[in-house]
Amino acid sequence: MSSLKYIDSAEVEKLLDWRVLLESIEKALGHFSVGKDGGVVQPVRTVIPVDKHHGYMGVMPAYSSYDNALATKVVTFYPENRDTPTHQAWILLLDPPTGSLKAIVDGEAITAIRTALASAVATKHLSNPASKILAILGSGIQAHSHYKALSLVQNFDEVRVWSRTHAHAQKFAQEIHAKVCSTAEEAVKDADVICTVTFATTPILHASWVKPGAHINAIGACVPEWQELESDLMRGSVVYCDSRDACNKESGDIIVSQCEIYAELGEVIMGQKEALWERTTVFKSVGMAVEDVVSAKMVYNNYIKNHPDQ
Numbered sequence: 001m002s003s004l005k006y007i008d009s010a011e012v013e014k015l016l017d018w019r020v021l022l023e024s025i026e027k028a029l030g031h032f033s034v035g036k037d038g039g040v041v042q043p044v045r046t047v048i049p050v051d052k053h054h055g056y057m058g059v060m061p062a063y064s065s066y067d068n069a070l071a072t073k074v075v076t077f078y079p080e081n082r083d084t085p086t087h088q089a090w091i092l093l094l095d096p097p098t099g100s101l102k103a104i105v106d107g108e109a110i111t112a113i114r115t116a117l118a119s120a121v122a123t124k125h126l127s128n129p130a131s132k133i134l135a136i137l138g139s140g141i142q143a144h145s146h147y148k149a150l151s152l153v154q155n156f157d158e159v160r161v162w163s164r165t166h167a168h169a170q171k172f173a174q175e176i177h178a179k180v181c182s183t184a185e186e187a188v189k190d191a192d193v194i195c196t197v198t199f200a201t202t203p204i205l206h207a208s209w210v211k212p213g214a215h216i217n218a219i220g221a222c223v224p225e226w227q228e229l230e231s232d233l234m235r236g237s238v239v240y241c242d243s244r245d246a247c248n249k250e251s252g253d254i255i256v257s258q259c260e261i262y263a264e265l266g267e268v269i270m271g272q273k274e275a276l277w278e279r280t281t282v283f284k285s286v287g288m289a290v291e292d293v294v295s296a297k298m299v300y301n302n303y304i305k306n307h308p309d310q
């Protein structure tokens with residue numbers, strides 16, 4: 001019997017191949033949306049508020065029969081953390097045939113990377129193939145991973161950055177050789193692809209600013225009362241999501257605006273729903289356990305390849 005492994009965040013970053021994971025996540029999203037026959041079991045996660053400390057904890061189990069992978073992520077998000085990361089996560093990877101625990105995998109980098117890769121899959125299917133201008137609203141962990149992930153699927157001529165704290169926007173823009181903007185409106189003007197990756201609780205992106213036909217990856221506001229996108233923008237766009245059940249329970253952008261969800265991204269991947277990329281499209285993601293499951297499995301498999309003696 002192999003011994004229990006602990007795989008830390010530095011190791012996780014070395015062991016994840018973004019391009020290969022992009023393909024695995026695309027397949028997993030498709031399998032999820034097929035329903036029972038897709039072999040993915042993933043209930044809507046449990047999220048509890050830790051009101052006294054202004055934080056949240058989520059528990060996210062999933063099984064993918066196609067990937068022969070079973071895991072549960074425990075994730076905390078504390079928007080007010082400053083010296084400690086705002087998101088922390090740990091993934092328990094289990095052995096599907098026996099139910100035994102194989103590894104505890106740090107989930108911080110996985111959360112950053114798999115979320116951005118899911119947005120990259122959405123961008124590949126739902127944005128205009130001739131897209132040239134990318135705007136990123138926010139300058140934290142997801143802003144960084146989204147820049148890198150979206151660059152895998154689209155060649156942008158111009159990247160623009162806006163963030164609530166201008167100094168953070170400047171630093172991020174310098175790192176990625178992007179243009180820094182003083183307002184969100186300036187950043188998104190004529191943009192083909194927009195990523196909202198903030199902890200905003202009220203809209204930071206308004207319908208009148210967005211070019212018709214743009215594609216938006218809406219990543220924040222994963223709490224029923226929070227919004228990143230103005231309700232008119234949600235109602236006036238073709239809305240895709242990662243999971244209907246989860247978004248109807250957790251996404252303020254969807255719940256408050258009462259917009260209609262046209263399709264899950266997985267339904268587009270499987271050819272069951274159209275990719276209406278000539279219209280303004282929104283991909284609303286709240287995060288899926290099956291993305292963590294396939295990521296943790298890849299980390300574990302690569303770890304075992306590198307440490308055959310353990």
Ligand SMILES: NC(=O)C1=CN([C@@H]2O[C@H](COP(=O)(O)OP(=O)(O)OC[C@H]3O[C@@H](n4cnc5c(N)ncnc54)[C@H](O)[C@@H]3O)[C@@H](O)[C@H]2O)C=CC1
Nearest residue numbers: 086138139140141142164197198199200220221285286287
């Ligand atoms: N959909 C998904 O699967 C996932 C979504 N998220 C969400 O993505 C968002 C970004 O996460 P990270 O980059 O990891 O966090 P982070 O803490 O690294 O960065 C947060 C960013 O939001 C900005 N911000 C904070 N309050 C704001 C406000 N009121 N208005 C405008 N900007 C504000 C900060 O300046 C910073 O740029 C969060 O809402 C997070 O919960 C995170 C992980 C997975």
Ligand SMILES: O=C(O)C1=NCCCC1
Nearest residue numbers: 075077111222286287288
């Ligand atoms: O899927 C995740 O992991 C998260 N989703 C929403 C916010 C925190 C982390």
